[in-house]
């Protein structure tokens with residue numbers, strides 16, 4: 042009884058607190074808990090001590106049918122044999138049902154566009170300027186040593202597949218894959234920011250070990266060697282952008298990423 | 310009075326008296342482990358009630374807006390309308406934060422109760438014939454609950470949940486042949502196409518809840534029809550159910566439990582903050598927060614993604630995506646094995662056409678099954694821990710790679726070691742001579758030994774063993790129950806005892 046009375050009081054208090062306004066989440070939660078908890082404890086105590094009633098036993102009745110009943114059911118089912126006898130009618134019905142099923146699921150196609158070749162390329166291309174997250178062009182001098190700058194292609198700021206990171210390293214340390222010798226003017230490197238493991242942004246840079254780190258499942262990539270994975274679950278390097286420094290000192294690229302960005306699908 | 314008048318009125322029209330009478334008389338066994346399913350049910354009720362309230366304020370739209378609400382730090386920022394509406398729930402709707410947090414806490418407890426319920430069913434053998442259907446339905450419910458948890462978690466469109474969606478998109482991409490199509494159709498185009506939030510919303514508030522409620526109704530109807538299982542004990546046989554009647558004892562207790570569940574969820578939702586999305590900020594594809602963890606029930610998948618070693622495989626000239634093994638094949642296998650388990654278990658115990666089981670076994674009576682279950686659980690717990698491997702590395706100042714390697718080793722060693730330990734423990738407990746019962750091969754052995762080992766099990770042991778001893782006083786120990794079994798279904802009982810011996814002897 043005490044519990045139930047406490048519950049009633051708490052419920053009233055909740056109403057008062059709620060109507061008096063303000064954000065008092067803790068108080069409201071505690072009062073509600075008291076109101077429900079009091080009632081609950083009250084009921085359980087009541088059930089256990091005042092009603093009791095001891096242990097009762099109830100028999101299980103078999104759910105299975107008797108052989109007689111099964112025979113009767115089989116006889117009823119037997120009436121359907123006229124259906125089975127008309128083989129071609131039955132097959133036509135199956136064909137109609139199947140075709141109808143396909144017809145009914147085909148509107149699912151409207152849910153999205155065809156993937157086509159969209160996954161293969163991004164907004165980067167020959168001559169596109171490199172801009173920062175606020176849309177301003179990035180000059181080679183803007184990139185701090187040991188720092189990391191998130192960049193986009195001009196005209197596509199915020200594009201999820203085009204996001205890239207810029208880092209600056211000592212050029213003498215570089216071991217880029219063959220054919221990329223000119224991609225890192227003055228030790229500037231641009232890699233896709235989309236992790237090749239499951240697509241998170243590779244947002245952390247450890248300058249002393251020259252590693253980009255993905256915070257989702259802790260893959261790390263060595264920027265000196267073309268961002269090959271060093272540890273963690275990612276297996277493929279981050280695609281690289283061919284950077285160029287223009288006469289005005291602003292950064293551009295001479296083409297799209299070295300490979301399609303992001304985690305793989307079953308591509309050839 | 311009014312209730313009686315109402316019952317009379319309905320009986321005149323649809324004739325419900327017979328059913329109502331039988332229903333009120335129905336007996337429910339009272340063991341604490343049977344409450345887990347009820348807790349899940351009551352969490353679902355809370356989820357639906359609070360969820361409906363949330364729909365009044367939530368806007369499922371990816372439309373870009375500028376925040377002008379009452380939370381200072383976000384003012385002037387671009388965000389989706391969905392995110393803005395959830396921030397508004399926290400700062401501008403009275404009791405909005407409370408209801409939102411209760412909803413989220415209820416989701417966490419809901420899945421916890423489901424998993425514990427599943428463990429109870431497994432370790433006591435309650436899934437055995439004739440209850441396989443409910444094992445399957447229960448698994449489907451668990452899948453749907455996980456799905457709804459994930460879709461709900463993704464709705465606010467904050468930085469954390471957006472990152473989760475990005476991973477989900479990658480996982481879809483990794484499916485062979487149809488992967489790119491699946492991802493494009495689900496999201497409405499290349500990530501982060503604008504349709505996903507509104508689609509997840511319909512899935513979250515309509516499609517999955519409807520499926521859950523429908524399947525749950527069948528689940529409960531089957532429990533009702535088949536009646537509950539019960540533990541062995543004096544007076545408890547394969548042919549009866551011993552416990553409390555629905556009316557009034559069981560009903561009062563169960564409603565009491567409902568109220569206590571609501572109380573706990575209200576306390577958690579009011580006092581323990583979770584998912585403070587206003588601190589995470591709105592989702593932007595190029596931002597990410599460190600130490601990002603999903604809700605606990607996704608932890609095993611997070612761990613799998615983190616601990617699975619990297620690989621480069623080409624199959625038929627195609628590059629195999631990394632996500633497919635840990636995030637597609639592994640969860641598929643997990644559920645395939647769970648679904649197949651009743652059939653596998655029938656093979657193992659030589660009960661292909663076996664007897665019906667209404668009496669539960671205690672985990673220690675089936676050392677091999679218990680050890681297997683413990684080992685599998687350990688495996689998933691290690692995966693779960695692996696989902697926070699970066700935090701462990703930070704807290705313990707151990708290099709991240711070392712933690713990963715250690716966890717990989719643990720993933721294989723720990724299940725074997727702890728499984729073996731569980732097996733030993735079961736054997737030791739099981740061979741303990743039952744007091745006052747000489748013949749260990751007797752079926753009644755399990756019933757007769759109840760008094761002592763039950764007390765060791767803890768939980769509600771005190772209350773229960775007192776009911777047991779008073780009951781056994783009435784029925785002169787175990788003889789009564791064993792004769793009851795052999796009289797009514799002799800072949801079953803005999804097979805039953807031999808099969809239970811097989812589980813123990815084969816080990």
Ligand code: HEM
Pocket residue numbers: 353356357359360361363364367395398409412413416419454457458460461462463464465513514515517518521583584
């Ligand atoms: C079946 C079990 C359900 C689970 C496991 C579940 C889980 C969740 C979770 C984890 C969230 C994120 C909450 C947060 O922001 O921290 C959420 C949000 C939401 N849920 Fe549910 N939910 C369920 C059922 C429902 C139902 C039945 C409705 C409505 C009819 C609903 C409506 C909502 C709405 C509108 C939101 C977005 C608002 C917000 O995030 O605060 N949910 N749900």
Ligand code: FES
Pocket residue numbers: 236237238239240241255256257258259260273274275
């Ligand atoms: S997404 Fe980067 S490690 Fe998984």
